[in-house]
Amino acid sequence: MAKVLMKGNEAIAEAAIRAGANNYFCYPITPQTEVAEYLAKRMPEVGGVFLQAESEVAVGNIVFGAASTGKRVFTTSSSPGISLMQEAISYMAGAQLPCVILNIMRGGPGLGGILPAQSDYFQATKGGGHGDYRLLVLAPSTIQEAVDLTMLACHLADKYRNPVMIIGDGMIGQMMEPVEFPENYTEPELPTKDTWAATGAKGRKPRVIKSLFLDPYKLEDNSVVLYNKYQQMKKDEVRFELYKTSTKNKVLIVSYGTMARICQTVIDELEEEGVSVGLFRPITVYPFPEAALEKEATRKNIDTVLTVEMSMGQMVEDVERAIARRRPVEFFGRTGGIVPTPDEVKKQIKELIKKKHGAKTRQSTTKSKKKG
Amino acid sequence: MSEQTKTIFSRPEGLQETVTHYCPGCTHGVIHRLVAEVFDELDIRERTVGVAPVGCSVLAYNYFNCDFLEAPHGRAPALATGFKRLRPDMIVFTYQGDGDLASIGMAEIVHAANRGEKFTTIFVNNAIYGMTGGQMAPTTLSGQITTTCPAGRDVSQTGEPIRVSEMLATLNTPAYLERVSVDSPMQIIKAKKAIKKAFQYQVEGKCFSLVEVLSTCPTNWGKTPAESTQWLRDNMMPYFPLGLCKSPDSKEGN
Amino acid sequence: MPQYEVLWAGFGGQGIMVAGQLLAYTGIKEGKNVVWIPSYGPEMRGGTAYCTVVVSDKRIGSPIMSQVKAACVFNRPSFDKFCPKIKPGGLLLVNSSLINTTTDRTDITEILVPANKMAIEAGNVRAANIAMLGAFVGATGIIDPKNLEAVIHEKLGAKKAVLGTNLKVLAQGLEIGKKGIRQRQKA
Numbered sequence: 001m002a003k004v005l006m007k008g009n010e011a012i013a014e015a016a017i018r019a020g021a022n023n024y025f026c027y028p029i030t031p032q033t034e035v036a037e038y039l040a041k042r043m044p045e046v047g048g049v050f051l052q053a054e055s056e057v058a059v060g061n062i063v064f065g066a067a068s069t070g071k072r073v074f075t076t077s078s079s080p081g082i083s084l085m086q087e088a089i090s091y092m093a094g095a096q097l098p099c100v101i102l103n104i105m106r107g108g109p110g111l112g113g114i115l116p117a118q119s120d121y122f123q124a125t126k127g128g129g130h131g132d133y134r135l136l137v138l139a140p141s142t143i144q145e146a147v148d149l150t151m152l153a154c155h156l157a158d159k160y161r162n163p164v165m166i167i168g169d170g171m172i173g174q175m176m177e178p179v180e181f182p183e184n185y186t187e188p189e190l191p192t193k194d195t196w197a198a199t200g201a202k203g204r205k206p207r208v209i210k211s212l213f214l215d216p217y218k219l220e221d222n223s224v225v226l227y228n229k230y231q232q233m234k235k236d237e238v239r240f241e242l243y244k245t246s247t248k249n250k251v252l253i254v255s256y257g258t259m260a261r262i263c264q265t266v267i268d269e270l271e272e273e274g275v276s277v278g279l280f281r282p283i284t285v286y287p288f289p290e291a292a293l294e295k296e297a298t299r300k301n302i303d304t305v306l307t308v309e310m311s312m313g314q315m316v317e318d319v320e321r322a323i324a325r326r327r328p329v330e331f332f333g334r335t336g337g338i339v340p341t342p343d344e345v346k347k348q349i350k351e352l353i354k355k356k357h358g359a360k361t362r363q364s365t366t367k368s369k370k371k372g
Numbered sequence: 373m374s375e376q377t378k379t380i381f382s383r384p385e386g387l388q389e390t391v392t393h394y395c396p397g398c399t400h401g402v403i404h405r406l407v408a409e410v411f412d413e414l415d416i417r418e419r420t421v422g423v424a425p426v427g428c429s430v431l432a433y434n435y436f437n438c439d440f441l442e443a444p445h446g447r448a449p450a451l452a453t454g455f456k457r458l459r460p461d462m463i464v465f466t467y468q469g470d471g472d473l474a475s476i477g478m479a480e481i482v483h484a485a486n487r488g489e490k491f492t493t494i495f496v497n498n499a500i501y502g503m504t505g506g507q508m509a510p511t512t513l514s515g516q517i518t519t520t521c522p523a524g525r526d527v528s529q530t531g532e533p534i535r536v537s538e539m540l541a542t543l544n545t546p547a548y549l550e551r552v553s554v555d556s557p558m559q560i561i562k563a564k565k566a567i568k569k570a571f572q573y574q575v576e577g578k579c580f581s582l583v584e585v586l587s588t589c590p591t592n593w594g595k596t597p598a599e600s601t602q603w604l605r606d607n608m609m610p611y612f613p614l615g616l617c618k619s620p621d622s623k624e625g626n
Numbered sequence: 627m628p629q630y631e632v633l634w635a636g637f638g639g640q641g642i643m644v645a646g647q648l649l650a651y652t653g654i655k656e657g658k659n660v661v662w663i664p665s666y667g668p669e670m671r672g673g674t675a676y677c678t679v680v681v682s683d684k685r686i687g688s689p690i691m692s693q694v695k696a697a698c699v700f701n702r703p704s705f706d707k708f709c710p711k712i713k714p715g716g717l718l719l720v721n722s723s724l725i726n727t728t729t730d731r732t733d734i735t736e737i738l739v740p741a742n743k744m745a746i747e748a749g750n751v752r753a754a755n756i757a758m759l760g761a762f763v764g765a766t767g768i769i770d771p772k773n774l775e776a777v778i779h780e781k782l783g784a785k786k787a788v789l790g791t792n793l794k795v796l797a798q799g800l801e802i803g804k805k806g807i808r809q810r811q812k813a
Contacts, residue, residue, distance in 0.1 A: 264685075
């Protein structure tokens, strides 16, 4: 199929349809409303279900009800709306229901702003709602990748019977890039839904889809089942990309989403100036690619790890955890809707190298003094 | 069984054989039975999905012999909307108390009714929060004593009790709305008729349907079951009049 | 070709976003990598609108840049805001129908395009963005005008009157762009 120029929001919407998520519920919020507008037109064409509900609280719970049928369900929102969906997300995780949720993140906290940000990282990867649960979280950095990951998200949600979240910042939603949809899309085989979906108690015992377990032992059992799924995800679903990592790198950048693309430009420009920097880009931010990052960050040649985010520093905690103090972890970020320019990031890296270099010189001086 | 004996009363297929957790004198059991009898009479049990609320009837799925979803507090109409939109061939009902439906879940029920979602709601109104131990509900009567209005509900501070059926009847979207009671055998027979009608409308794919059932809470009202039914008749019925609020067949209610 | 970034800016309703998209579509037609980045939010409602288009043979990294190679400005606020954002050696295209000033910068090429006047004379003021697009392509040559014509035909409709106006101002724009560069080279 030929490449078409599409806005991220529209491309993601189309990708969901291509992956068979023909059931979509929404409430308008900038900067992702184009998903709803696109699907309002497109769902009737494919015989799907489209419904704009009264609030994101309702949307989350309509998704809950819809997912109980065993069919693929998709919803989208932006930061404040995602906060309102947390109730249903927690319940769905507890009841082991699959669904795909897109968060086109804007600046927060509170009503915040409408411009791009990555400040919902904690919410997406550490819980958001109450209870012992996790979401599988994917973070695309191009529109094509947003398409591919949306389709993958539909598969993974079913595979693990767990909500999957795609986090993109406002740029991913609003930007246009050429995209290609796979022809004759097929998926690896999935376990049957006949064992859990509510389809009517015909010729079988009634089924209950619930997250309520008043007996603490049963609730603990359920939490263990969930925990085991998350362990399995850690084994099988970790995804990341390396860009220009080599034994020459002094600095390793860790960055995701749009921010990672900006860092790629930084790396290209620094390369021309003779400064070698590599990029580690998590694609799954939960499960976080900790083992791979540890390996890359603790190579002999790496002096410093720099985490760059469009937030006040949230992923940096996962980076620190993965490296476990074996390398200094520095952070640079802008937030509130400000997207750092390559020049800003470049300046930070140069200062870091200068600082590091200065420190080393001092160290060696001390050493030689001792020797003498 | 000998030829001289004949079964004249048995558990409907729509109910499971289990021990109840409801308090003595509570009318949830009667209402559960009426719904289950309707499953049998309309032969819909095998294609029915219930949505349980948060409240005393949170465990409704332990009693009904059909598939069930357990909703967050107040959100049963949202779950029912999602399910029914994807499976219009199935029968979906929510079973909700007055705290669940008329307080925390008011937005969900109003908008589901206004969209004309083709599911049925059994709304059990006993003018109090039961499971948490007798707090003031949006339907608590003026002057009624609860643990959070120990001096009696002061409507100058908390507003007047909400008449849900009448409020929903103001919506332009066609619906079937009726208020019934289960305080006496005669009222129970009428309640059954209304519940059957509500499901019948859904089977026909006609409209949203809600039956408000006036119910008792002897435990939290601090009364015996007999006193409770009398209190319901003396206090609730005048404020929450029984009868048809809205019918899809005529624009006006009664 | 190396990466080229061009910013389009003007009032909402001047066809700024569309001009940028037409350029992006033509880039795709030529097998190039493209990104179209809008401004969004309340400013879309009648205020200043702008978008950036990046065209490159290589993978495009940052969609955000401190400076751009070219800017096409359609009104005075855009002129004031974006003129300083042009890289030295870059290009400024000015809608001289609505902007009655010129830049003091000597390190960039400025080309005056009477886009509104051209469009009105050709029969439709809404074609001002196409006049500007023509001038931009004439000045930079980053895409083939023939491919741009095909995209305009495809995206803006084949209605005779519309297409006629569009192609006419496109051709005029191309000439203005080419001439502007020739003059700069002579100077």
